[in-house]
Amino acid sequence: xxxxxxxxxxxxxxxxxxxxxxxxxxxxxxxxxxxxxxxxxxxxxxxxxxxxxxxxxxxxxxxxxxxxxxxxxxxxxxxxxxxxxxxxxxxxxxxxxxxxxxxxxxxxxxxxxxxxxxxxxxxxxxxxxxxxxxxxxxxxxxxxxxxxxxxxxxxxxxxxxxxxxxxxxxxxxxxxxxxxxxxxxxxxxxxxxxxxxxxxxxxxxxxxxxxxxxxxxxxxxxxxxxxxxxxxxxxxxxxxxxxxxxxxxxxxxxxxxxxxxxxxxxxxxxxxxxxxxxxxxxxxxxxxxxxxxxxxxxxxxxxxxxxxxxxxxxxxxxxxxxxxxxxxxxxxxxxxxxxxxxxxxxxxxxxxxxxxxxxxxxxxxxxxxxxxxxxxxxxxxxxxxxxxxxxxxxxxxxxxxxxxxxxxxxxxxxxxxxxxxxxxxxxxxxxxxxxxxxxxxxxxxxxxxxxxxxxxxxxxxxxx
Ligand code: SF4
Ligand code: SF4
Numbered sequence: 001x002x003x004x005x006x007x008x009x010x011x012x013x014x015x016x017x018x019x020x021x022x023x024x025x026x027x028x029x030x031x032x033x034x035x036x037x038x039x040x041x042x043x044x045x046x047x048x049x050x051x052x053x054x055x056x057x058x059x060x061x062x063x064x065x066x067x068x069x070x071x072x073x074x075x076x077x078x079x080x081x082x083x084x085x086x087x088x089x090x091x092x093x094x095x096x097x098x099x100x101x102x103x104x105x106x107x108x109x110x111x112x113x114x115x116x117x118x119x120x121x122x123x124x125x126x127x128x129x130x131x132x133x134x135x136x137x138x139x140x141x142x143x144x145x146x147x148x149x150x151x152x153x154x155x156x157x158x159x160x161x162x163x164x165x166x167x168x169x170x171x172x173x174x175x176x177x178x179x180x181x182x183x184x185x186x187x188x189x190x191x192x193x194x195x196x197x198x199x200x201x202x203x204x205x206x207x208x209x210x211x212x213x214x215x216x217x218x219x220x221x222x223x224x225x226x227x228x229x230x231x232x233x234x235x236x237x238x239x240x241x242x243x244x245x246x247x248x249x250x251x252x253x254x255x256x257x258x259x260x261x262x263x264x265x266x267x268x269x270x271x272x273x274x275x276x277x278x279x280x281x282x283x284x285x286x287x288x289x290x291x292x293x294x295x296x297x298x299x300x301x302x303x304x305x306x307x308x309x310x311x312x313x314x315x316x317x318x319x320x321x322x323x324x325x326x327x328x329x330x331x332x333x334x335x336x337x338x339x340x341x342x343x344x345x346x347x348x349x350x351x352x353x354x355x356x357x358x359x360x361x362x363x364x365x366x367x368x369x370x371x372x373x374x375x376x377x378x379x380x381x382x383x384x385x386x387x388x389x390x391x392x393x394x395x396x397x398x399x400x401x402x403x404x405x406x407x408x409x410x411x412x413x414x415x416x417x418x419x420x421x422x423x424x425x426x427x428x429x430x431x432x433x434x435x436x437x438x439x440x441x442x443x444x445x446x447x448x449x450x451x452x453x454x455x456x457x458x459x460x461x462x463x464x
Contacts, residue, residue: 042097042337042338043056043057043058043096043097043098043333043336043337043338044056044057044311044336044337044338044339045057045097046270046317046318048208048233048234048270048317049268049270050208050231050233051207051208051233053129053164053207053208054099055099055100055129055317055318056097056098056099056100056318056336057311057316057318057319057336057339058097058098058100058307058318058319058321058332058333058335058336059098059100059101059102059131059272059318059319059320059321060089060090060093060098060100060101060102060320060321060323060329061102061274061320061321061322061323062101062102062103062107062108062112062113062116062322063103063104063107063108063112063322064108064322064323064324065081065082065086065107065108065111065112065115065116065324066081066082066085066086066089066324066325067079067080067081067082068080068081068082071324072322072324073107073108073109073111073112073324079108079109079111081108081111081115083115083118083119085326086115086116086119087118087119087122088326089119089323089326089329090116090119090120090122090123091123092326092329092330092333093329093333094123094127094128096333096337097333097337098333099127099128099129100128100129100131100165100318101116101120101128101129101130101131102131102132102165102272102320103116103130103131103132103133103158104132104133104135104169105132105133105135105150105153105154105157106135106137106169113132113154113157113158114157116130116158117157117158117159117160118159120158120159120160121159125160129164129165130158130160130163130164130165131163131164131165131166131167131272132154132158132163132165132166132167133166133167133168133169133212134147134150134151134166134167134168134169134187134193134197135150135169135170136150136169136187136193137169137170137173137175137187137370138175139175139176139186142186142187142191143191144191144192144193144196147187147191147193148193148196151166151197161205162204162205162206162207163205163206163207164206164207164208165207165208165210165233165234166197166201166206166208166209166210167209167210167211167212167236168187168188168194168197168210168211168212168223169211169212170212170213170214170215170440171184171187171188171211171212171213171214171215171220171223172184172213172214172215172216172217172219172220173214173215173216173440174215174216174437175437176437177437179216180215180216180218180219181216181218181219184219184222194230197209198229198230208233208234209230209231209232210232210233210234210235210236210269210272211223211232211235211236212235212236212237212272212274213235213236213237213238213260214238214440214441215253215440215442216253217255217259220255220260221263223235224263224264224267224269227267227269232267232269233269233270234269234270234271234272234317235264235269235270235271235272236271236272236273236274236320237257237260237261237264237271237272237273237274238254238257238273238274238275239257239260239261239271239274239275239276239310239316240257240273240275240276240277240278240282240306240309240310241282241305241306241309241350241351241353241354242278242282242354242357242358243256243257243275243278244256244257244258244354245258245351245354246354246355246358249358250278250358250364251364251441251442251443252442253441253442254364254441254442261313261315264315265315270315270316270317271313271315271316271317272316272317272318272320273310273316273318273319273320274320275366276306276307276310276319276320276321277303277306277321278306278364278366279364279365279366279367280366280367280385281357281362281388281392282302282303282305282306283301283302283303283306289353289356289357290302292349292352292353292356293305293349293353296346296349301331303331303332304331304335305342305346305350307319307321307332307335307336307339308335308339308340308341308342308346309342309347309350311335311336311339311340311341312339312341312342312347319336360391360392360396361391362387362388362391362392363384363387363388363443363448364441364443365380365381365384365385365388365443366440366441367381367384367385368381368440369381370438370439370440371435371436371438371439371445372435374429374434374435375432375434376428376429376430376432377423377424377428378424378425378426378428378429378449379420379421379424379425380435380445380449382419382420382424383420383424383425383426383449383452384443384448385419386415386416386419386420387452390408390411390412390415393411395407395408395411395412395415396408396412396455397409400462409459409462409463412456412459413456413459413460416456425453425456426449426450426452426453426456427453427456429445429446429449429450429453431446431449431450432446433446
């Protein structure tokens with residue numbers, strides 16, 4: 001079935017699965033606040049071909065859990081997860097049809113699995129599907145013993161006997177001086193870990209096996225060439241309306257999602273989607289671009305467009321969204337309860353928007369923090385986030401002759417000091433390169449730091 005047929009048939013084919021509500025505590029009710037506009041039971045579900053699992057089109061990403069400091073556990077240092085707020089999110093999510101929760105041993109500075117285990121323990125086991133990963137990136141975890149220890153610890157932290165979806169985490173990346181092929185061999189093949197996981201799937205300890213992919217396309221192709229042996233149940237890829245046709249323009253190391261998706265679709269392997277908002281950049285775009293979308297659907301947020309886009313693809317199983325605040329949870333649930341796929345005209349508009357966005361050179365940082373800590377204290381994701389935010393808000397000027405130069409300069413410099421403390425700004429980067437190999441987006445971090453620092457200096461000098 002092609003996408004056009006799919007659009008016609010989607011409303012009839014949308015499966016629904018009502019999930020009973022948990023009884024929320026008074027504090028939970030307070031956190032949840034007003035009820036979502038949508039009643040329960042309208043979430044769109046997709047089916048896993050190998051098992052028949054019905055998976056909610058919206059997946060709860062556990063990388064940005066809420067903290068007592070009222071922020072996201074992905075971006076902050078010295079975090080303390082707000083368990084009560086997290087429980088409220090999980091209750092609301094389950095009540096409104098989300099059943100897929102995606103974590104990893106490395107998320108939230110290694111605390112995500114533990115806190116998700118506490119939150120999900122309160123929920124009947126048949127009401128949720130838990131996904132986690134073998135995140136054995138560091139060379140100290142490449143041995144069979146260490147990898148198995150990490151794998152077993154996930155069961156313990158999550159307080160489950162079975163893991164529903166297990167992923168080889170971020171294949172295609174490099175490690176230290178080693179290239180992607182060497183790293184893949186060491187992490188999964190030479191130590192027999194892939195065979196071990198296949199055996200555990202056969203025993204039912206894990207119900208589905210797949211991988212998430214970033215980086216070298218040769219490793220993606222190699223893993224798919226192993227499909228006859230591995231019978232991958234699903235694969236997680238980076239996809240959104242910019243990466244569909246323009247991934248290489250955002251980051252030369254990436255591959256267009258059109259290719260990744262097509263390779264999965266032809267093998268009938270469902271796609272799980274990460275980075276639906278391109279690290280947040282599709283949630284708050286340049287104001288003239290936002291105006292184009294608003295003119296078409298005045299009620300819809302910019303983020304809703306990105307989620308509707310992904311829901312328009314029939315082979316997308318679930319779209320992962322890291323939701324730090326209850327309003328994100330509610331809005332995303334509304335978007336997929338049920339999904340309203342984009343029309344052909346809307347898809348063309350989003351392609352136009354993607355092309356317009358690419359004319360403004362933001363840094364493709366997703367905020368994953370894999371590059372941290374910098375030995376010299378540089379707040380790498382914080383700097384990139386501020387720079388990108390200023391681009392999106394029109395506060396990065398190409399020339400001091402620009403009409404709004406003075407206003408933009410003020411906004412950039414004042415916001416910079418607020419977002420990143422002086423000791424952690426780009427001028428403290430000595431270019432040692434220690435961070436570079438950890439970045440799944442392949443960002444040339446020292447060069448970008450130098451570029452941003454030069455820009456900051458030029459702004460300061462123009463004030464003299
Ligand atoms: S290159 Fe710069 S940002 Fe990266 S680790 Fe070295 S000092 Fe830190
Ligand atoms: S620079 Fe790279 S590794 Fe660091 S937070 Fe951004 S995307 Fe992640």
